[in-house]
Amino acid sequence: MSPRTVDKSAKKRALLRASMKVFARKGFAKAKMIDIANEAGIGKGTIYEYFRSKDQIFIDAFHFFIGDLEAEYDKILSSPKGPIEKFEEIIDTTIDGFLAAGDFGGILMDFWAEGIRNHQQIEMEHIFNLKEVYQKYREIIAEVIEDGIRIGKFREIDAKLSAAILIGCLDGLLLQSIMDPKMIDLRKAARVCANIFISGLAR
Amino acid sequence: MSPRTVDKSAKKRALLRASMKVFARKGFAKAKMIDIANEAGIGKGTIYEYFRSKDQIFIDAFHFFIGDLEAEYDKILSSPKGPIEKFEEIIDTTIDGFLAAGDFGGILMDFWAEGIRNHQQIEMEHIFNLKEVYQKYREIIAEVIEDGIRIGKFREIDAKLSAAILIGCLDGLLLQSIMDPKMIDLRKAARVCANIFISGLAR
Amino acid sequence: MSPRTVDKSAKKRALLRASMKVFARKGFAKAKMIDIANEAGIGKGTIYEYFRSKDQIFIDAFHFFIGDLEAEYDKILSSPKGPIEKFEEIIDTTIDGFLAAGDFGGILMDFWAEGIRNHQQIEMEHIFNLKEVYQKYREIIAEVIEDGIRIGKFREIDAKLSAAILIGCLDGLLLQSIMDPKMIDLRKAARVCANIFISGLAR
Amino acid sequence: MSPRTVDKSAKKRALLRASMKVFARKGFAKAKMIDIANEAGIGKGTIYEYFRSKDQIFIDAFHFFIGDLEAEYDKILSSPKGPIEKFEEIIDTTIDGFLAAGDFGGILMDFWAEGIRNHQQIEMEHIFNLKEVYQKYREIIAEVIEDGIRIGKFREIDAKLSAAILIGCLDGLLLQSIMDPKMIDLRKAARVCANIFISGLAR
DNA sequence: GATGAATGAGGATTCATTCAT
DNA sequence: GATGAATGAATCCTCATTCAT
Numbered sequence: 001m002s003p004r005t006v007d008k009s010a011k012k013r014a015l016l017r018a019s020m021k022v023f024a025r026k027g028f029a030k031a032k033m034i035d036i037a038n039e040a041g042i043g044k045g046t047i048y049e050y051f052r053s054k055d056q057i058f059i060d061a062f063h064f065f066i067g068d069l070e071a072e073y074d075k076i077l078s079s080p081k082g083p084i085e086k087f088e089e090i091i092d093t094t095i096d097g098f099l100a101a102g103d104f105g106g107i108l109m110d111f112w113a114e115g116i117r118n119h120q121q122i123e124m125e126h127i128f129n130l131k132e133v134y135q136k137y138r139e140i141i142a143e144v145i146e147d148g149i150r151i152g153k154f155r156e157i158d159a160k161l162s163a164a165i166l167i168g169c170l171d172g173l174l175l176q177s178i179m180d181p182k183m184i185d186l187r188k189a190a191r192v193c194a195n196i197f198i199s200g201l202a203r
Numbered sequence: 204m205s206p207r208t209v210d211k212s213a214k215k216r217a218l219l220r221a222s223m224k225v226f227a228r229k230g231f232a233k234a235k236m237i238d239i240a241n242e243a244g245i246g247k248g249t250i251y252e253y254f255r256s257k258d259q260i261f262i263d264a265f266h267f268f269i270g271d272l273e274a275e276y277d278k279i280l281s282s283p284k285g286p287i288e289k290f291e292e293i294i295d296t297t298i299d300g301f302l303a304a305g306d307f308g309g310i311l312m313d314f315w316a317e318g319i320r321n322h323q324q325i326e327m328e329h330i331f332n333l334k335e336v337y338q339k340y341r342e343i344i345a346e347v348i349e350d351g352i353r354i355g356k357f358r359e360i361d362a363k364l365s366a367a368i369l370i371g372c373l374d375g376l377l378l379q380s381i382m383d384p385k386m387i388d389l390r391k392a393a394r395v396c397a398n399i400f401i402s403g404l405a406r
Numbered sequence: 407m408s409p410r411t412v413d414k415s416a417k418k419r420a421l422l423r424a425s426m427k428v429f430a431r432k433g434f435a436k437a438k439m440i441d442i443a444n445e446a447g448i449g450k451g452t453i454y455e456y457f458r459s460k461d462q463i464f465i466d467a468f469h470f471f472i473g474d475l476e477a478e479y480d481k482i483l484s485s486p487k488g489p490i491e492k493f494e495e496i497i498d499t500t501i502d503g504f505l506a507a508g509d510f511g512g513i514l515m516d517f518w519a520e521g522i523r524n525h526q527q528i529e530m531e532h533i534f535n536l537k538e539v540y541q542k543y544r545e546i547i548a549e550v551i552e553d554g555i556r557i558g559k560f561r562e563i564d565a566k567l568s569a570a571i572l573i574g575c576l577d578g579l580l581l582q583s584i585m586d587p588k589m590i591d592l593r594k595a596a597r598v599c600a601n602i603f604i605s606g607l608a609r
Numbered sequence: 610m611s612p613r614t615v616d617k618s619a620k621k622r623a624l625l626r627a628s629m630k631v632f633a634r635k636g637f638a639k640a641k642m643i644d645i646a647n648e649a650g651i652g653k654g655t656i657y658e659y660f661r662s663k664d665q666i667f668i669d670a671f672h673f674f675i676g677d678l679e680a681e682y683d684k685i686l687s688s689p690k691g692p693i694e695k696f697e698e699i700i701d702t703t704i705d706g707f708l709a710a711g712d713f714g715g716i717l718m719d720f721w722a723e724g725i726r727n728h729q730q731i732e733m734e735h736i737f738n739l740k741e742v743y744q745k746y747r748e749i750i751a752e753v754i755e756d757g758i759r760i761g762k763f764r765e766i767d768a769k770l771s772a773a774i775l776i777g778c779l780d781g782l783l784l785q786s787i788m789d790p791k792m793i794d795l796r797k798a799a800r801v802c803a804n805i806f807i808s809g810l811a812r
Numbered sequence: 813g814a815t816g817a818a819t820g821a822g823g824a825t826t827c828a829t830t831c832a833t
Numbered sequence: 834g835a836t837g838a839a840t841g842a843a844t845c846c847t848c849a850t851t852c853a854t
Binding site: 025026029030109110113115116117134135157158161162164165168169170171173180185192193196197200 | 230320367373375379398404
């Protein structure tokens with residue numbers, strides 16, 4: 001007879017979500033394996049059936065979190081819409097992606113923190129290459145801005161720097177939202193943000 | 204003849220700077236007391252002559268870092284300049300404050316991370332009340348924006364939300380600068396940022 | 407039609423052999439249950455259908471290994487041959503027994519190690535009573551030597567001690583053979599060993 | 610004022626002795642760090658001030674144990690004495706070295722066990738190269754035997770194999786002595802052993 | 813019978829903190 | 834005042850064993 005069958009992949013994802021919730025709540029460093037086990041309603045040892053180590057959970061969480069986002073941005077870029085619409089969509093996508101994360105938005109802090117440090121371990125260096133991720137985002141958005149400049153919608157402005165500013169704006173809003181969710185209505189903020197930037201960049 | 208006197212206060216500040224450098228480099232959690240001692244060129248035990256605990260160093264570092272900034276903002280606000288000039292000064296002050304921090308800018312990540320979590324310990328809750336700090340910043344900047352609206356320089360816009368967006372923008376730029384200092388010319392970014400916002404808010 | 411019958415005893419022996427191979431290769435302490443399962447090509451849980459515990463496997467392996475050897479020695483002793491022939495046969499039997507073990511000769515190390523320690527557990531104390539086993543061997547061989555002395559083939563010598571020396575000699579050769587199989591030709595060593603001892607004991 | 614001074618080297622040696630005692634008693638695998646700490650009368654954490662890891666203690670113990678022995682053998686060989694005297698001295702030195710080890714003779718079992726396994730880790734492979742150690746011993750003793758053959762004291766015999774047999778003999782005696790110290794009078798055994806071998810090898 | 817997912821007791825190791833000098 | 838040796842609480846991870854299927 002076949003032994004108990006478990007959808008390992010589904011359970012792994014569930015475990016990942018539990019881990020991310022704990023990381024978001026306590027921070028990676030202060031999160032204990034037992035906390036994750038409790039959150040997931042399983043035994044401590046079981047975690048190791050799905051992840052090699054605490055670090056590995058974190059790495060997997062990073063990919064889980066970042067994963068779809070990249071695909072979404074690509075989709076926006078390759079759409080036939082104009083730069084202003086793309087601009088708005090980028091903002092909405094970022095905000096929506098974060099809101100969808102719900103409970104574990106706070107994990108962003110740890111991703112930033114890990115992504116920013118100069119890692120001694122080559123492995124981590126490679127995995128948390130946020131530097132490159134941001135570099136790419138800036139390029140993507142700069143292209144949209146350059147398009148806008150080319151077709152005369154935006155005035156002549158440093159596109160790369162403007163992109164950095166928009167990204168910064170969104171990250172900074174998320175930061176404030178994590179800190180004080182009731183204070184910041186992200187959806188409204190997204191609209192105002194788009195408004196300010198589009199006016200600010202307009203010829 | 205006076206006995207060997209050590210300026211405790213000066214040494215404490217030196218120690219604090221050493222600690223912040225280490226925190227910035229490795230993150231609070233991964234920073235070891237021995238790292239701080241080595242950075243400061245003293246013995247591990249000596250740290251405890253100046254600080255009760257590792258946590259206390261962190262708390263003191265927070266105040267050391269935030270300290271003057273608040274005063275600076277107050278000065279800007281109470282100056283007789285117009286809202287646009289104030290706006291520009293707020294941006295410059297934030298960027299300059301960060302640039303002045305130099306080596307230990309990376310500690311911002313830890314302040315954010317600590318400030319954001321829901322602390323179990325009441326003590327920490329009180330000390331790292333970033334929520335309140337940001338709340339206050341938003342109010343200060345919103346006031347400037349409202350002034351601008353009142354005198355017709357800025358169009359009717361949600362001042363509080365705009366303030367949040369500006370703060371987010373600055374934080375987000377610092378984030379990118381910590382991550383990739385060579386990529387982001389903060390001074391130039393400050394100018395572009397001011398430019399975009401002032402145009403974006405302009406009637 | 408008989409239901410799927412598994413020869414439990416045969417499978418148990420096969421499992422035992424797999425276990426011994428693993429013990430020989432990695433040592434008892436470093437051998438994992440999963441290693442044994444893999445070596446035997448079965449599931450981890452199945453081992454427990456045949457053995458109560460890892461310790462029990464080890465105990466059973468010990469008996470499996472030692473088992474026949476005792477019978478062989480008894481046969482030699484009760485044969486009508488002379489002491490010199492018996493002497494040679496004891497050496498050959500020991501070496502052959504070891505060579506027959508083949509892949510799992512290395513398990514001897516663990517038997518010695520376990521047999522030698524002062525066990526906290528009474529159970530182990532009783533089971534791994536190597537002390538007694540060796541005591542008995544010494545007596546058996548001493549008897550052969552005394553026979554040799556009695557009939558004038560061997561000179562007057564401490565028979566018990568000489569027996570210990572011969573046993574030591576054989577164990578020590580096995581040790582070297584386990585360590586460096588290509589270096590020690592055990593069969594040749596057996597002959598030289600017999601030669602040296604018989605000459606050395608000869609009147 | 611100078612802080613508490615500790616002779617780190619002396620304490621390390623004392624700790625090593627305590628560790629070896631525990632290893633001898635329980636075996637490396639079953640020895641716990643806390644056992645070592647208790648035996649040494651210190652705290653668990655203190656061990657790590659002197660040794661990187663449990664493995665490192667074991668490696669250091671190996672060198673501590675083997676260390677002088679090699680020098681002793683070299684001294685014997687380079688002496689101007691005849692092969693028979695050298696032969697006797699080799700036996701005595703081995704036995705005396707072991708007797709001097711006293712309480713921690715049982716650690717030999719672990720050295721053998723570790724030295725014999727095929728190590729996955731290159732590091733261990735290199736450190737516990739018992740294979741080479743034994744190879745060298747066999748060569749040293751074989752030389753003595755060849756000397757004896759050359760000057761006509763010993764008969765034509767496979768010197769290398771005879772050396773292996775002598776070494777085996779000594780190891781095997783130690784084994785029995787570890788197992789049952791009261792049963793084996795090692796000093797007497799040494800004399801009988803020398804006697805048998807010298808007669809056995811004699812022309 | 814057979815299996816492997818789940819478990820938690822156990823153990824090596826880390827590191828903030830203490831304190832004798 | 835300064836120090837670093839000593840400490841043990843805390844934590845990650847291993848793995849023998851259990852048991853539902």
